Amino acid sequence: MTALAKxxxxxxxxxxxxxxxxxxxxxxxxxxxxxxxxxxSAQKPQAVIDAITRAYTQDYANVHRGAxxxxxxxxxxxxAAREKVRAFINAKSLSEVVFTKGATEAINLVAATYGRKFLxxxxxxxxxxxxxxxxxxxxxxxxxxxxxxxxIVPVNLDGSIDVAEFAKVIGPRTxxxxxxxxxxxxxxxxxxxxxADLAHAAGAKIILDxxxxxxxxxxxxxxxxxxxxxxxxxxxxxxxxIGVLWARAELLDAMPPYQGGGDMIDSVTFAKTTWAPAxxxxxxxxxxxxxxxxxxxxxxxxNSIDRAAAAAHEDTLLRYAMTSLAQIPGMKxxxxxxxxxxxxxxxxxxxxxxxxxxVLDRSGVCVRAGHHCAQPLMExxxxxxxxxxxxxxxxxxxxxxxxxxxxxRAQEVLL
Amino acid sequence: MNAAAPMSDDLRTLxxxxxxxxxxxxxxxxxxxxxxxxxxxxxxxCGDRVTVTAKVAQDQVQDIGFEGKGCAIxxxxxxxxxxxxxxxxxxxxxxxxxxxxxxxxxxxxxTQIKTRFGAxxxxxxxxxxxxxxxxxxxxxxxxxxxxxxxxxxxxxxNGETTTEKP
Numbered sequence: 001m002t003a004l005a006k007x008x009x010x011x012x013x014x015x016x017x018x019x020x021x022x023x024x025x026x027x028x029x030x031x032x033x034x035x036x037x038x039x040x041s042a043q044k045p046q047a048v049i050d051a052i053t054r055a056y057t058q059d060y061a062n063v064h065r066g067a068x069x070x071x072x073x074x075x076x077x078x079x080a081a082r083e084k085v086r087a088f089i090n091a092k093s094l095s096e097v098v099f100t101k102g103a104t105e106a107i108n109l110v111a112a113t114y115g116r117k118f119l120x121x122x123x124x125x126x127x128x129x130x131x132x133x134x135x136x137x138x139x140x141x142x143x144x145x146x147x148x149x150x151x152i153v154p155v156n157l158d159g160s161i162d163v164a165e166f167a168k169v170i171g172p173r174t175x176x177x178x179x180x181x182x183x184x185x186x187x188x189x190x191x192x193x194x195x196a197d198l199a200h201a202a203g204a205k206i207i208l209d210x211x212x213x214x215x216x217x218x219x220x221x222x223x224x225x226x227x228x229x230x231x232x233x234x235x236x237x238x239x240x241x242i243g244v245l246w247a248r249a250e251l252l253d254a255m256p257p258y259q260g261g262g263d264m265i266d267s268v269t270f271a272k273t274t275w276a277p278a279x280x281x282x283x284x285x286x287x288x289x290x291x292x293x294x295x296x297x298x299x300x301x302x303n304s305i306d307r308a309a310a311a312a313h314e315d316t317l318l319r320y321a322m323t324s325l326a327q328i329p330g331m332k333x334x335x336x337x338x339x340x341x342x343x344x345x346x347x348x349x350x351x352x353x354x355x356x357x358x359v360l361d362r363s364g365v366c367v368r369a370g371h372h373c374a375q376p377l378m379e380x381x382x383x384x385x386x387x388x389x390x391x392x393x394x395x396x397x398x399x400x401x402x403x404x405x406x407x408x409r410a411q412e413v414l415l
Numbered sequence: 416m417n418a419a420a421p422m423s424d425d426l427r428t429l430x431x432x433x434x435x436x437x438x439x440x441x442x443x444x445x446x447x448x449x450x451x452x453x454x455x456x457x458x459x460x461c462g463d464r465v466t467v468t469a470k471v472a473q474d475q476v477q478d479i480g481f482e483g484k485g486c487a488i489x490x491x492x493x494x495x496x497x498x499x500x501x502x503x504x505x506x507x508x509x510x511x512x513x514x515x516x517x518x519x520x521x522x523x524x525x526t527q528i529k530t531r532f533g534a535x536x537x538x539x540x541x542x543x544x545x546x547x548x549x550x551x552x553x554x555x556x557x558x559x560x561x562x563x564x565x566x567x568x569x570x571x572x573n574g575e576t577t578t579e580k581p
Contacts, residue, residue, distance in 0.1 A: 029423070350439070352486035354461060355430070358552060362423050371462035384462050384484040413430050414487065 012309040018394050020045040020301070031364030034399045034406075039184055039212060039343050039390030040368050042237045044298075051297030052239060055290045063289055064263055064280075078289050081296030082279070088299045089229065090220040091246050098245040098252070098279040099292050103211045104134040106230035106245035107178075109282060110207055111138035113255040114228075115176070121147030123175040126166070126204075128190070129155040129380050130183040133373040135209045139178060148175070155380060159186035160337035163194045170202045177206040181213025181229075185372045185388065186335030187318070187343035189213070196225035205251070211235055215392075216341035217311055221246050233291060237392075238298035242291035245282070252278035259284040310393045314342035317391040321400045328407055334386050342391035345372075348407065351414045353387040359413050363406035429548035429555070430487065433495075438487030443480040443497035450478075452572055456565030458485075458557055465493050467565040474505045481565075486558050492546055493562035499539045500566070508570060512563050515543055519559045521550035 018024050021043045026033050035043060055077065061070035063078045079094075086097050100106040115138075119125070125139050129152055139150055151174070153165045170177065177199040182189050192208055199206040207228035213219060214231045221229045228251070233242035247255075257264055257275055261284030266274040275281045321344050325331055330349030348356060353369035360367055368388045371378045378384060389403055446453075450468035457464050465483030469476050479500050481493045496515075500508055514531070517523035525544035532540055549555045567573075 354463075354486035354555070354558065355488070358429070358555060359426060362426050370460070375462060378462065384464075413426060414435065 012313040028364040034365040036389040038392035081292040084296040100243040102243035103232040115142040123148040124173040126177045159335035174204040187340035188337040189339040233295040238295035261285040318342040345386040345388045353385040359410035425551040434491045437491035437494040441494035454569035488558040518547040
């Protein structure tokens with residue numbers, strides 16, 4: 001790689017960042033780990049690991065229950081995590097932040113509560129062709145339950161999506177627009193503000209699957225103009241088992257509970273139960289306490305670094321990867337939209353993605369191969385699978401080189 | 416290039432010449448028009464699919480062909496499977512299915528399987544044993560066994576199967 005590329009984004013000290021992630025110093029099959037699958041799940045900084053360990057070793061008890069010291073500290077830490085999320089996404093109030101076990105559960109929650117209460121036969125839900133299965137299947141379940149219809153906004157061959165296409169599909173019957181903020185396969189950043197305006201003009205609500213979006217850019221839910229925003233903790237350098245549903249307060253107020261159980265009630269008699277207000281209404285049972293605390297620590301960590309510089313660093317990695325990959329014979333990049341995050345899918349002539357991933361693994365390079373939980377998109381793209389490299393704040397230009405070298409070597413093995 | 420990093424032995428075993436050959440130039444890669452049974456195998460984890468058709472009469476696989484989308488391992492496995500099965504009895508088909516499963520999971524090696532099947536099957540077993548490289552790659556075992564699961568489903572008239580079956 002060129003000296004110029006190496007000296008880019010001097011404001012961002014990736015070597016320093018890498019020391020924050022202990023797993024990055026391990027080897028795989030005797031080779032240094034080159035982790036390029038952060039879009040599936042990101043590695044964890046020591047600060048997150050420490051927060052989890054501290055919670056279990058020092059401060060652990062159930063939340064919202066016991067009138068004793070440890071329960072108070074545990075509750076305080078859990079609710080402090082909620083405040084960290086609130087500030088991170090600029091939600092108006094704490095009651096708008098619901099903890100779930102992940103983004104998938106958050107979407108299912110909206111479909112099962114808002115969807116079942118407010119959608120009926122003949123209503124339409126607008127999705128895009130690039131959606132993850134988790135933003136397709138919950139709506140199909142809702143469709144089968146209430147008889148609404150799903151309308152699909154097409155994707156261009158380069159992975160971009162035209163706002164004009166939304167204008168064609170969104171109509172008077174549209175009640176909900178459910179779309180990715182950033183495509184997990186193509187990296188495309190959707191023009192969500194404009195789409196939100198179209199949805200609202202039609203009297204519809206809009207839910208954004210922010211799993212990839214919040215990872216690569218600062219998210220201000222109020223500025224985005226959406227009604228629901230969901231994301232997972234584990235893609236944001238936090239633990240698994242924790243996700244967030246943000247929704248406007250008036251929507252959460254109008255929605256029925258998702259699950260019944262402890263912690264979500266106001267009062268219970270065998271004749272009638274009244275619900276606690278949001279967010280408790282949607283958090284039945286013992287919540288993922290330590291996972292929420294871990295997510296809070298991940299947010300603290302992200303707040304401690306220069307996120308704009310991190311985003312610029314990721315973009316530099318992406319552009320360098322796109323240029324380098326394109327030089328490999330038989331390479332076809334999938335997802336080349338102008339506005340995109342640091343996710344790059346590709347196919348290589350004569351080498352199936354699974355075979356590539358296996359060979360790359362022996363070089364210590366971790367990439368995702370398969371349909372990326374987006375089978376409808378694969379069909380549109382005319383491929384059964386792709387290989388995907390995704391870049392995070394801790395990846396380096398040298399790792400892009402390692403990917404390219406490993407791919408060339410894979411060609412020697414497979415072709 | 417990259418002379419400093421020679422290919423590891425297990426990669427060489429996995430992607431040996433015969434696998435790459437069958438992966439790139441699969442034999443019997445077509446559906447049998449006058450088939451008596453047909454089944455599809457899916458690997459929901461990766462999206463790989465294979466459809467197996469066979470013409471069975473007098474308990475014998477008279478013709479067999481497949482259509483599939485998948486990695487080199489799954490296509491090579493399907494190709495070698497159809498080569499091995501043509502003209503064989505249903506009983507032999509079941510025995511070979513079991514043998515391939517054992518080879519792919521490392522439960523038996525080629526010598527053990529050869530002893531079981533005898534001299535008549537030496538070439539067939541040797542060829543199928545080339546799939547045993549996947550035993551060093553646990554996540555790839557399903558790639559090699561997918562066509563065989565589809566085959567059993569086909570011969571037993573079950574229509575569809577997935578690698579997620581126990």
